[in-house]
Amino acid sequence: MTRTPNRRILLVDDMPSIHGDFRKIFRTQMQQHAQLGAMEAALFGKEKPAALEVSFELDSAYQGQEAWAMVQTSVAVGRPYAMAFVDMRMPPGWNGMQTIEHLWQADARLQVVICTAYSDTPWDDLLARLDVRDRLLILKKPFEAIEVYQLASSLTAKWQMAEDMAAQLARLEVVVHNRTHELHAAHDSLQYQATHDTLTGLPNRSLLEDRLRQAMAYADRSARQVTVAMIDLDNFKLINDTLGHQAGDELLKTMADRMAACVRSVDTVVRQGGDEFVVVLFDQPVQGESGLPTLHRLRDAMAQPVVLGRHTLQITASMGLATYPADGSDVETLLMNADAAMYRAKELGRNNYQFYAAEMNHKAQNKLAMFEGLHNAITHGAFELAYQPKVALQTGQIIGVEALIRWQHPEQGLVAPDQFIPLAEESGLIVPIGEWVLRTACMQNKAWQDAGMGAIGISVNVSARQFREEDLLKRVAQALEDSGMQAEYLELELTESLIMQDLEKALETMRALQAMGVQLSIDDFGTGYSSLSALKSFPIVRLKIDRAFVRDIPHDEDDKAIARAIISLGHELGLKVIAEGVETVQQLDFLRANQCDEMQGYYFSRPVPASGIEALLRAHSSPEWI
Numbered sequence: 001m002t003r004t005p006n007r008r009i010l011l012v013d014d015m016p017s018i019h020g021d022f023r024k025i026f027r028t029q030m031q032q033h034a035q036l037g038a039m040e041a042a043l044f045g046k047e048k049p050a051a052l053e054v055s056f057e058l059d060s061a062y063q064g065q066e067a068w069a070m071v072q073t074s075v076a077v078g079r080p081y082a083m084a085f086v087d088m089r090m091p092p093g094w095n096g097m098q099t100i101e102h103l104w105q106a107d108a109r110l111q112v113v114i115c116t117a118y119s120d121t122p123w124d125d126l127l128a129r130l131d132v133r134d135r136l137l138i139l140k141k142p143f144e145a146i147e148v149y150q151l152a153s154s155l156t157a158k159w160q161m162a163e164d165m166a167a168q169l170a171r172l173e174v175v176v177h178n179r180t181h182e183l184h185a186a187h188d189s190l191q192y193q194a195t196h197d198t199l200t201g202l203p204n205r206s207l208l209e210d211r212l213r214q215a216m217a218y219a220d221r222s223a224r225q226v227t228v229a230m231i232d233l234d235n236f237k238l239i240n241d242t243l244g245h246q247a248g249d250e251l252l253k254t255m256a257d258r259m260a261a262c263v264r265s266v267d268t269v270v271r272q273g274g275d276e277f278v279v280v281l282f283d284q285p286v287q288g289e290s291g292l293p294t295l296h297r298l299r300d301a302m303a304q305p306v307v308l309g310r311h312t313l314q315i316t317a318s319m320g321l322a323t324y325p326a327d328g329s330d331v332e333t334l335l336m337n338a339d340a341a342m343y344r345a346k347e348l349g350r351n352n353y354q355f356y357a358a359e360m361n362h363k364a365q366n367k368l369a370m371f372e373g374l375h376n377a378i379t380h381g382a383f384e385l386a387y388q389p390k391v392a393l394q395t396g397q398i399i400g401v402e403a404l405i406r407w408q409h410p411e412q413g414l415v416a417p418d419q420f421i422p423l424a425e426e427s428g429l430i431v432p433i434g435e436w437v438l439r440t441a442c443m444q445n446k447a448w449q450d451a452g453m454g455a456i457g458i459s460v461n462v463s464a465r466q467f468r469e470e471d472l473l474k475r476v477a478q479a480l481e482d483s484g485m486q487a488e489y490l491e492l493e494l495t496e497s498l499i500m501q502d503l504e505k506a507l508e509t510m511r512a513l514q515a516m517g518v519q520l521s522i523d524d525f526g527t528g529y530s531s532l533s534a535l536k537s538f539p540i541v542r543l544k545i546d547r548a549f550v551r552d553i554p555h556d557e558d559d560k561a562i563a564r565a566i567i568s569l570g571h572e573l574g575l576k577v578i579a580e581g582v583e584t585v586q587q588l589d590f591l592r593a594n595q596c597d598e599m600q601g602y603y604f605s606r607p608v609p610a611s612g613i614e615a616l617l618r619a620h621s622s623p624e625w626i
């Protein structure tokens with residue numbers, strides 16, 4: 001930005017003739033400068049340099065008071081003087097020293113030249129009294145015109161430079177201030193991101209540890225407790241998979257807001273990750289089950305209906321509580337124990353809370369031992385298959401077998417699948433285990449066929465984790481190829497919940513299996529979530545009535561009604577219906593009377609080793625058992 005330099009000069013002298021002299025000096029000098037500039041422009045063909053265009057503006061004051069008023073006005077209207085020439089003796093008013101003091105009060109930037117032949121005050125006293133710094137010069141009379149002009153030129157230029165520098169400095173200060181502000185904001189934002197969960201805005205795990213430590217230190221000082229609640233939303237994965245991630249995120253945010261609204265400002269609600277939250281309740285009383293009222297509040301708030309798009313859901317949660325200092329003396333132990341309690345709540349059917357108890361750790365240790373055992377069982381070939389026949393109710397013929405895994409444990413003996421399949425599923429070990437089952441079952445069935453024992457089908461259970469594996473189709477094809485068994489003899493039993501976890505993807509996989517010639521059936525039908533419209537689109541051949549509905553037949557009217565409904569539904573859809581868990585002749589009679597197609601259960605045979613199936617096939621080639 002080009003600014004016109006300030007060349008405003010104030011002459012303060014009681015003698016009018018002096019004013020005339022000054023004006024003459026400036027006029028003459030300015031003309032000379034202009035001529036010089038013009039000469040230079042003519043000689044060198046250049047424009048006149050701007051710096052040579054010196055044009056002073058000279059104002060006159062004849063008394064100190066008058067000069068003071070003029071300087072005040074000049075400041076007020078934003079046209080300050082750059083300098084003043086001040087006489088020392090100006091009767092009857094203020095002398096030069098008093099005048100200068102007043103002028104500097106009005107404008108501290110003013111450059112002053114004392115023009116005098118004689119001063120009533122000794123120079124040293126004068127300099128000591130005035131706060132001189134670099135803004136005062138003394139010009140003794142008589143002076144040369146050029147001295148006046150040079151002083152005016154350099155002091156006004158100096159004033160302008162000081163002014164420009166101050167403006168520049170102010171600009172820089174603004175820039176520095178803004179930059180500093182931006183840096184602070186960036187730092188704050190990074191700090192926030194490092195310690196908070198981006199989705200819900202709640203503190204994250206790194207802040208949790210810090211808050212928990214503070215709460216524990218406070219509890220130590222004040223003989224109080226800290227309660228840690230580990231909270232996991234029930235069935236979140238199912239909601240996320242069925243309604244989509246956006247709905248899942250929305251749900252998490254809603255739950256986070258509700259939880260945060262239930263606790264005091266000193267408490268902390270943290271999102272650990274996924275659908276897992278931790279609440280730290282600060283300053284809890286030592287007596288009683290601390291934290292319980294808050295927990296109830298949390299549970300009630302979470303249970304309020306949540307609207308996600310066209311769906312209205314009611315959310316429940318499983319909660320585990322651990323208390324400091326009783327359940328752990330450090331952050332890791334407390335969180336681990338609250339976690340163990342939360343898992344216990346889940347095991348107990350969800351939608352409840354559990355206080356930590358030491359035996360939960362034993363359970364965790366057992367789980368770890370079981371996991372290691374499973375690992376070893378895979379490498380040491382400690383699994384076996386048992387086979388349970390499936391029988392046609394009309395003919396009494398064995399139409400197939402279901403392969404059921406057994407674990408020959410080195411210490412515990414035969415372990416039933418219910419005890420290890422969930423852990424195998426959770427840890428992913430189900431994938432190699434499932435592959436072994438599939439291959440062994442195909443090989444066995446082909447061996448029976450080759451031995452002339454009849455062409456029966458073999459069914460294999462497929463777990464959710466196995467079903468989601470990218471190369472499931474490849475593994476099935478490989479098992480068929482390696483065994484030489486035709487695809488039509490293999491039946492894969494899927495559960496409804498497995499299919500409903502990701503319906504689209506499941507249908508795609510099911511159709512691909514169907515295209516290979518593999519048969520599919522729904523196991524444990526009636527316990528899952530499949531809608532009738534979804535069921536219609538499943539490429540399946542068979543529905544299996546869960547044994548929970550068979551167990552109390554013929555006494556339980558509800559179970560009878562359910563079994564009847566499943567049979568007629570299956571037939572409506574053109575499917576075979578098989579009942580599992582048939583133990584009594586009454587159950588058999590009921591199923592036969594209601595046109596159930598097939599049965600499986602202890603009444604006919606328990607699951608038996610391969611050799612047992614051979615014996616059964618021989619014994620029941622004629623169906624007089626029925």
Ligand SMILES: Nc1nc2c(ncn2[C@@H]2O[C@@H]3COP(=O)(O)O[C@H]4[C@@H](O)[C@H](n5cnc6c(=O)[nH]c(N)nc65)O[C@@H]4COP(=O)(O)O[C@H]3[C@H]2O)c(=O)[nH]1
Nearest residue numbers: 404405416417418421437461462463581582583601602607
């Ligand atoms: N009370 C009673 N029970 C009967 C009767 N008839 C058969 N059962 C039992 O019911 C279960 C039927 O298998 P599931 O429903 O597929 O249920 C199976 C299946 O979900 C799972 N499972 C078994 N083998 C495998 C496998 O190779 N892979 C996978 N992923 N899961 C398997 O473990 C579950 C339990 O298997 P098992 O203990 O062998 O238990 C078997 C069988 O022994 C009866 O008349 N009364």
